[in-house]
Amino acid sequence: MSTDYSSFLAARVLNDNKLVTYRLLSRELEIHVNKAKEYLAAFHETENRKRQGSCHATYLVTGIPKPLVQPSRSTTDKDDDTYMESSPVPRATQNENEESVKTSSVILATEEELEGVKESLKEVTSIHIYSVEPGPIKDLLVISDASTELYSRFPTLSATEKSKIYGTTLNKYVKKREGAAPPPPPPQPTKSSTYVVPVKKEPISAPAAASTSTSKDTKKDVKKDFFGSIKAKDAQKQGQNQDSTSSSKAKVPLKRGQSDLMSSFSNAQPKKPKQPEKKKTPPPDFMDVDDDEPEEVEPIDEETRAAERAKQEEKRREREENEEELRRMMDEEDDEPIVTERAKTTIEAVESPEEEEEEAMASPVEEPPAPAPSASAPGRRKAKRKVTKKVRSKDEHGYIVTREITEWEEYSEDDIPAPAKPAKPAAKPNAFTAMKQAPSSQKGKKGAGESGPKRDIASFFQRK
Amino acid sequence: MASENPPFERHQTVYKTDPKFQLDTHSYQTQYVDIYFLRLAKLKRIVEAHGRERWDDVEVNGEVVQRVDRVLDVRQGKLCWVVGTIYMDMPLKPNVLEDIAKDHFISAPLSRKKYRDVEKDQIMIEDESGRLRLSGSKIKTEDLVTGCVVAVMGTEASNGEFEVIDMALPELPDQTERPTPSAPSKDKNYVALLSGLDVTGNIHESIETHLLVEYLLGEAGSPEDQAKSSSISRLIIAGNSLSEPHAQATDDAAASSSRTTKSKKYGYDATSYNAKPTTVLDTLLSDLCTSISVTLMPGETDPANASLPQQKMHPTMFPTAKYYAGSTFIPSTNPHACEIDGVTFLGTSGQTIDDVFKYVDGDDRLEMMEKTLRWRLVAPTAPDTLWCYPFQDDDRFVIEKCPHVYFVGNQPEFGTRLTYGLNNQIVRCITIPKFSETGELVLIDLETLECEVISFKSKS
Numbered sequence: 001m002s003t004d005y006s007s008f009l010a011a012r013v014l015n016d017n018k019l020v021t022y023r024l025l026s027r028e029l030e031i032h033v034n035k036a037k038e039y040l041a042a043f044h045e046t047e048n049r050k051r052q053g054s055c056h057a058t059y060l061v062t063g064i065p066k067p068l069v070q071p072s073r074s075t076t077d078k079d080d081d082t083y084m085e086s087s088p089v090p091r092a093t094q095n096e097n098e099e100s101v102k103t104s105s106v107i108l109a110t111e112e113e114l115e116g117v118k119e120s121l122k123e124v125t126s127i128h129i130y131s132v133e134p135g136p137i138k139d140l141l142v143i144s145d146a147s148t149e150l151y152s153r154f155p156t157l158s159a160t161e162k163s164k165i166y167g168t169t170l171n172k173y174v175k176k177r178e179g180a181a182p183p184p185p186p187p188q189p190t191k192s193s194t195y196v197v198p199v200k201k202e203p204i205s206a207p208a209a210a211s212t213s214t215s216k217d218t219k220k221d222v223k224k225d226f227f228g229s230i231k232a233k234d235a236q237k238q239g240q241n242q243d244s245t246s247s248s249k250a251k252v253p254l255k256r257g258q259s260d261l262m263s264s265f266s267n268a269q270p271k272k273p274k275q276p277e278k279k280k281t282p283p284p285d286f287m288d289v290d291d292d293e294p295e296e297v298e299p300i301d302e303e304t305r306a307a308e309r310a311k312q313e314e315k316r317r318e319r320e321e322n323e324e325e326l327r328r329m330m331d332e333e334d335d336e337p338i339v340t341e342r343a344k345t346t347i348e349a350v351e352s353p354e355e356e357e358e359e360a361m362a363s364p365v366e367e368p369p370a371p372a373p374s375a376s377a378p379g380r381r382k383a384k385r386k387v388t389k390k391v392r393s394k395d396e397h398g399y400i401v402t403r404e405i406t407e408w409e410e411y412s413e414d415d416i417p418a419p420a421k422p423a424k425p426a427a428k429p430n431a432f433t434a435m436k437q438a439p440s441s442q443k444g445k446k447g448a449g450e451s452g453p454k455r456d457i458a459s460f461f462q463r464k
Numbered sequence: 465m466a467s468e469n470p471p472f473e474r475h476q477t478v479y480k481t482d483p484k485f486q487l488d489t490h491s492y493q494t495q496y497v498d499i500y501f502l503r504l505a506k507l508k509r510i511v512e513a514h515g516r517e518r519w520d521d522v523e524v525n526g527e528v529v530q531r532v533d534r535v536l537d538v539r540q541g542k543l544c545w546v547v548g549t550i551y552m553d554m555p556l557k558p559n560v561l562e563d564i565a566k567d568h569f570i571s572a573p574l575s576r577k578k579y580r581d582v583e584k585d586q587i588m589i590e591d592e593s594g595r596l597r598l599s600g601s602k603i604k605t606e607d608l609v610t611g612c613v614v615a616v617m618g619t620e621a622s623n624g625e626f627e628v629i630d631m632a633l634p635e636l637p638d639q640t641e642r643p644t645p646s647a648p649s650k651d652k653n654y655v656a657l658l659s660g661l662d663v664t665g666n667i668h669e670s671i672e673t674h675l676l677v678e679y680l681l682g683e684a685g686s687p688e689d690q691a692k693s694s695s696i697s698r699l700i701i702a703g704n705s706l707s708e709p710h711a712q713a714t715d716d717a718a719a720s721s722s723r724t725t726k727s728k729k730y731g732y733d734a735t736s737y738n739a740k741p742t743t744v745l746d747t748l749l750s751d752l753c754t755s756i757s758v759t760l761m762p763g764e765t766d767p768a769n770a771s772l773p774q775q776k777m778h779p780t781m782f783p784t785a786k787y788y789a790g791s792t793f794i795p796s797t798n799p800h801a802c803e804i805d806g807v808t809f810l811g812t813s814g815q816t817i818d819d820v821f822k823y824v825d826g827d828d829r830l831e832m833m834e835k836t837l838r839w840r841l842v843a844p845t846a847p848d849t850l851w852c853y854p855f856q857d858d859d860r861f862v863i864e865k866c867p868h869v870y871f872v873g874n875q876p877e878f879g880t881r882l883t884y885g886l887n888n889q890i891v892r893c894i895t896i897p898k899f900s901e902t903g904e905l906v907l908i909d910l911e912t913l914e915c916e917v918i919s920f921k922s923k924s
Contacts, residue, residue: 022683023678023683026683033683034687060675060684060685062684062685062686062689065919101878101880101914101915101916101917102914102915102916102917103916103917103918103919104916104917104918104919105918105919105920105921106675106679106684106685106689106918106919106920106921107920107921107922108671108675108921108922109922125685125686125688125689126685126686126688126689128685128686143671143674143922144670144671144673144674147671147674147678148674148744151747151751158754162754162755163755166683167682167683167690168681168682168683168754168755169472169473169474169681169682169690169693169694169755169756170472170473170474170755171473171474171476171754171755171756171757171792172473172474173476173791173792174753174754174755174788174791174792175788175790175791175792176787176788176791177787177788177789177790
């Protein structure tokens with residue numbers, strides 16, 4: 001054991017120039033926190049004996065502070081004498097009100113400050129080593145980084161395990177509800193000036209609970225589905241005799257996490273109700289509106305999934321046909337060009353950021369079909385569209401008058417975050433949907449006119 | 465790994481939440497006037513009883529004091545007493561109509577520290593029938609706020625003002641007996657109170673917060689400290705666990721460099737949402753919940769409804785801590801009332817007292833707390849200057865049972881005092897400081913109701 005800890009600490013502190021707190025050590029070696037404190041102290045001593053100043057420590061001091069603050073407190077209490085002359089309430093013994101409040105301090109101090117801290121205390125209850133680091137630290141905040149790291153790296157154990165291994169105060173009555181834990185937060189790049197950030201490359205260790213692995217599984221599934229649907233669409237696309245310029249481009253944003261709220265909307269929308277595994281795409285915490293029933297993520301094996309996928313594919317095609325039929329019927333009445341359901345979605349998604357923008361500053365009422373943009377150059381396009389703007393002005397009486405003005409406005413795709421641009425999370429939903437609907441995008445552009453910015457977020461949910 | 469000493473065991477207490485401040489409906493359709501009716505109806509009887517006790521058969525200059533039923537029945541020159549609701553007409557109070565009247569205001573109205581202006585303020589008493597302006601030195605020195613129900617004794621002067629000679633308040637409600645410990649045990653039994661964690665989600669989360677968590681978990685300190693920590697049976701967080709949302713400068717800079725100025729967003733921008741603070745709070749809470757029960761009250765800066773009573777923060781916001789809901793994680797309302805081992809607690813996250821503070825001279829928060837107890841109102845200034853829910857059937861802010869511990873979070877400094885009622889009620893009043901500013905945690909001994917303070921500091 002002893003060699004264990006010293007070699008570990010040596011590697012970490014002396015070689016990697018990292019800071020180690022007692023909590024980190026206890027988690028790392030799975031030992032009691034008090035033991036970890038001892039080890040740290042021993043390590044600090046031996047290292048410094050070998051070479052003075054080779055390692056540096058911070059201490060946690062607990063104790064009772066000298067009554068510096070106390071008098072001020074009791075004086076504030078004292079001068080309330082005036083406050084209730086009117087009161088019929090018998091003023092109880094003032095002395096009791098002035099009882100001094102027991103105060104104790106928990107102070108974190110570096111090696112150098114330790115003496116000063118000890119002096120400031122009337123009575124020192126305990127001193128223990130808090131962390132060991134390669135050199136004097138300028139800012140104790142790096143310690144809080146290390147504490148934060150603790151949470152991201154080590155799985156949360158159950159209460160009993162925690163108290164058994166680390167010595168955390170045991171609470172027998174803690175009941176953790178069943179249910180999958182949410183996926184671990186993505187590792188955050190921590191920046192630190194004074195110490196090298198300990199980043200562990202190896203995956204979360206085995207006891208990382210089945211939950212983590214399941215959640216990972218789901219993620220994998222999602223990706224697979226994802227590609228699956230692309231392929232399916234590719235096939236379909238060929239059937240429809242459309243060019244596929246955008247599909248390769250569209251694959252770029254794939255690597256990005258789809259945890260964005262917007263993306264889960266645009267995600268869920270084109271999906272059909274009978275696709276259980278796809279439904280899991282939105283992050284569980286988002287869908288889990290009623291927390292009382294934590295969702296169960298049950299792993300589905302590959303075969304069933306493949307079969308299901310095929311089935312879904314078929315179903316979807318069928319449904320699409322039906323939809324198209326239906327649409328044709330509807331459109332006849334409206335005398336509008338035939339646009340498939342899917343095409344509409346594409347445009348909508350592509351244009352959504354702009355729409356939002358417009359809705360905020362003006363309110364476009366109805367956009368008549370704009371001149372169809374040329375399809376060959378998807379990056380740059382000039383087009384016109386009719387926009388109704390609200391103009392607010394003050395008339396001679398001082399009233400505010402709102403007028404609606406219709407005007408033609410030029411726009412180009414430059415204004416629209418290009419689908420392929422893997423930049424902001426805002427662009428994600430577009431890119432994502434665009435990719436999914438790549439084949440039909442062309443047709444879609446044509447329908448841009450009546451695809452209506454009128455459609456609001458509610459319509460996403462209505463259509464299934 | 466066996467350690468020499470067995471782990472400490474968390475002291476257990478029985479906890480009962482009073483669902484008083486839980487709202488079943490969320491209809492804001494109705495007017496607020498009902499609150500005042502309900503409040504007066506509830507408290508009139510009580511104040512009248514005190515008034516009778518005080519002024520029955522009292523003679524002032526040979527004239528017997530008469531009770532008058534309604535404010536409008538007060539006759540000029542006749543010595544009488546009447547019960548009504550106080551209304552403070554203060555020019556400095558924010559006024560919606562005034563804001564609208566100012567067609568163009570250059571800047572938003574400043575939030576004032578105090579509304580009080582002794583020269584210009586008018587104090588009135590009102591009931592269903594009408595309003596009466598109050599005057600006299602008695603009323604000027606007594607700190608009053610809009611919404612409290614009082615009885616005033618005096619005469620109406622020739623200018624129509626009611627000259628107040630004496631006044632009566634509802635006073636503290638009845639209190640249930642505190643269970644006396646069967647045998648004076650050596651083991652202490654604490655409840656910890658905390659407020660204003662102000663978790664920002666910055667890279668450098670405050671080290672004090674981490675020390676606090678470690679202490680409460682019983683990991684920091686010597687075995688002695690750990691033993692003490694294990695005697696803290698539960699933690700109540702009285703609001704402002706998350707800091708006020710503010711735009712992240714660094715992110716904005718990054719955004720502007722990557723995306724040029726062309727697409728400008730109006731309204732809510734989903735990309736500016738920062739989940740970091742809640743994630744950090746969630747990890748801290750889930751760590752705490754493995755060992756100690758945590759009651760989480762929403763506060764002014766927390767993501768909950770802004771109007772009182774603030775409802776519990778939705779557990780979905782705490783994706784890991786929510787699994788402890790039902791055992792150690794207890795999201796609750798603000799104000800919050802509960803019973804811990806027979807000791808009743810009542811507390812708010814601070815908005816109530818912060819608002820009362822604006823009405824009165826002086827800044828003794830404990831005195832204001834005592835006043836609210838004597839008025840029997842948790843939030844007397846709601847709905848006048850404090851946002852609240854338009855109650856239709858019952859004014860829930862009326863204190864009907866006197867608590868043993870009355871705490872208010874997010875106050876400038878720690879303070880505590882015992883308040884005594886007419887019928888031997890004893891209330892421990894506590895102002896909890898903001899942890900982010902003072903690093904102080906307040907412990908209450910459930911047996912003696914004595915307080916202790918533990919301050920967490922980092923030198924340098």
